[in-house]
Amino acid sequence: MILETEKRVLVFVNDHPRQSSKEIYDGLKQQIGYATVKRVLRELISEGLIITEGNGKATKYAISSSYELLYPVDVEAYFEKEQDEREIKSDFSPLLITHVLREARLFTEDELGHLRTLHAKFKVNITGLSPSEYGKEMERLAIDLSWKSSQIEGNTYSLLETERLLKEKETAAGKPKDDATMLLNHKEALNFIIANPDYVVPLTIRGIEDIHSILVKDLGVDRNLRKRRVGISGTNYKPLDNEHQIREALDDMCSLINNKEDVFEKSLLALVLLSYIQAFADGNKRTARIVSNAVLIAEGYCPISFRTVDSIAYKKAMLIFYEQNNISAFKEIFINQYDFAVNTYF
Secondary structure (H helix, E strand, C coil): CCCHHHHHHHHHHHHCCCECHHHHHHHCCCCCCHHHHHHHHHHHHHCCCEEEECCHHHCEEEECCCHHHHCCCCHHHHCCCCCCCCCCCCECCHHHHHHHHHHCCCCCHHHHHHHHHHHHHHHHHHHCCCHHHHHHHHHHHHHHHHHHHHHHCCCCCCHHHHHHHHHHCCCCCCCCHHHHHHHHHHHHHHHHHHHCHHHHCCCCHHHHHHHHHHHCCCCCCCCCCCCCCCCCCCCCCECCCCHHHHHHHHHHHHHHHHHCCCHHHHHHHHHHHHHHHCCCCCCHHHHHHHHHHHHHHHCCCCCCCCCCCCHHHHHHHHHHHHHHCCCHHHHHHHHHHHHHHHHHCC
16 A cells, blocks of 8 residues: 555645655655655656656656556545446546556566566476376366356356366256356366467457357357447446447557566456456456466466455456556456465466
8 A cells, every 4th residue: 555655745746746856845844854755756756656857956756647547546435435426537548548558567666576576486386397287286276267257247156166067067056057157168268278378479359259259158148349338337437339449449458468568567458458448248357357367378477366356356446447547456456366376376
């Protein structure tokens, strides 16, 4: 969480752009010491929240273009207001993809350092595994991912029931047939991306559609890009309702992801933007989770099961991205779940 001292500096810089560190200190009226102001400014620059203009004593500070994207949001406070009371960005923002996210650094140096250390640990771990052992661990992760991804969408199978279904094809008594189908489709989609790790390199609309088709097979869901309006429960955010614009947004998203160098950024962007665009009538978030993992697998990184994420917390973080174009809450989930995956599997 961002500290109170950082909040004070951010608020002042936002209200008084292009001030020097001394002017910021004077403006805060000694609420914070001058040395602390300079330290906080350095930290906020490293976090991508503040930019500088000029050099030396002529250095001025201003809020970065990534500020709204990265500023930490108090999730509980945000949802104290009901859906119709919240001030939101209700319309889809094409500039978010073509400009803001293209220029932004999604992770701080500390966050990237942590993720890269985890990746190094993963590489060491799998080096000592036989092909059979690696396969068993991947199957364990696939069961957990199929269960959690489906649970987020309201699936009623327990983790144990999911394991029985995916390993022994034993359906749970009294459960809807579609619940079993959803879980089996997840496993098929994961098997597909594991068998075809380069399928999302580069990421294309066709590749996304193919993965979506596997996930919604036999569920009565249209497989093609959406042609009509769709609403999202719990928010007044309105996704695009024109097939041409949806295809254009997906094309922009693929270009953005393919041009990013960092694998973690690629994976996180696929996770949030496929949900944000809502390209299909149903199955968008499921597709996002599988495509996000496909990006990791293609580059030899540990996939994420999301097993310990709270479904409500996941949905709230997604709603904040829809309504404020702010990625901070979802980024925290991504980092925590990558940490969990590396330290739990393989």
